[in-house]
Amino acid sequence: MAGESSPPDRRALIALSWVWVGAPLCYGLYELVLKAKQLFTG
């Protein structure tokens, strides 16, 4: 409809927020994999 502004593009905010929580989680998972490997090598 004319005159109705479209909502702002929030893709960057979505990406940033997922990186915010995803980065520490990846660090935790990486450390977990290092430790779990000991089951097969330890």
Next chain:
Amino acid sequence: MSPPVAPPGWSRWLVPPAALSVHLSIGQAYAWSVFKPSLESALDLNGTQSALPFQLAIVMLGLSAAFGGTLVERNGPRWAMTVALICFSSGFLIAALGAQTEQYWLIVLGYGFVGGIGLGIGYISPVSTLIKWFPDRPGMATGIAIMGFGGGALIASPWSAQMLESFGSDHSGIALAFLVHGLSYAVFMALGVLLVRVPRTEKPVEDGPSAFEGVQVSAASAVRTPQFWCLWIVLCMNVTAGIGILEKAAPMITDFFADTSTPVSVSAAAGFVALLSAANMAGRIGWSSTSDLIGRKNIYRVYLGVGAVMYLLIASFGDSSKPLFILCALVILSFYGGGFATIPAYLKDLFGTYQVGAIHGRLLTAWSTAGVLGPLIVNWIADHQKEAGKHGSALYGLSFMIMIGLLVIGFVANEFVRPVHPRHHIPAPQEVADGRREQPA
């Protein structure tokens, strides 16, 4: 405080990271053991004393979730996340003061009491909002958040250990580590406070189901229904069975294969514990999402029924095959995580979204009970079997049989779950207007 309503075009995919920022933070509680050896040497404490802040925090988690749930529903997720942020972070700051001044009671008060309130309010803060944003996939949505609680310990455990290594394990080093934790978690959780929004319409997804579809039951009415108590038993039994493995995982795998040609070393046992954590986390998101496809009652049939079979396999053949033992333990732990993550969606199916966060908070008392029951059973029986001269896998046989019994009780309780009787429903506005039903007080 009125709940923050989403502006037009707000994406629902901004809500899971908001929830995760809180759950990944408060999940740190399960990494408390990292601080124990340093606290014991710096403040001359024994093991029981150094566990006190964690134990009090878990008690406060249960109490604040049970009694604060209605406030969370009334004031909205932003209020709840703010309270969680303030309590959890200031708990660390008080604990830092306690460590610096060598006043241990301040650490117990800060981390255990104040921080524990943050855990309880934070745990339930995003549940209701996520279910309202994802009425088409409530299991997946709550699974993401509750997976974060499991993931929190994975992050905190190496991070805290590295910090103690850098700052030192004396009282000043511990104080500095607590201070950095408090400030870092405040910044990290702020994302949740800033991002969380409640949907502006009942249908956050076009052509999707309404968030308020189906029956609606208040928290006060829900606790008077047999369905609530059936689910309480289901959760309590499922968690007890999971803790039965989790509590003694490292000594258990060592004992099981001590007399074989392939004994398990200490570092391999630590690897086994890490693998169990991964299964716990994967189960939270994986099984909870599966429940959206096969239904909540069916998924709990799997958790409890297949879980009992897994315990039976370990008890019967576990000491003859290491891969079988590991596989069964991983499946049990994935069901443990799945049970936690699926319960909010099960509550939504039975009681609607009206006060699902508050009902969830009350149900978490089952977790507190299981947290005492599970370790008690396994440790008490293992100690007595040892006194009776048994060793190896024989130390755990009786515990496993008890776990199977508990899972069967949970299975039966799940079978008793039926739709809630209409007398407990909140009447629709039209019914009240027509005089067909009275609005409950």
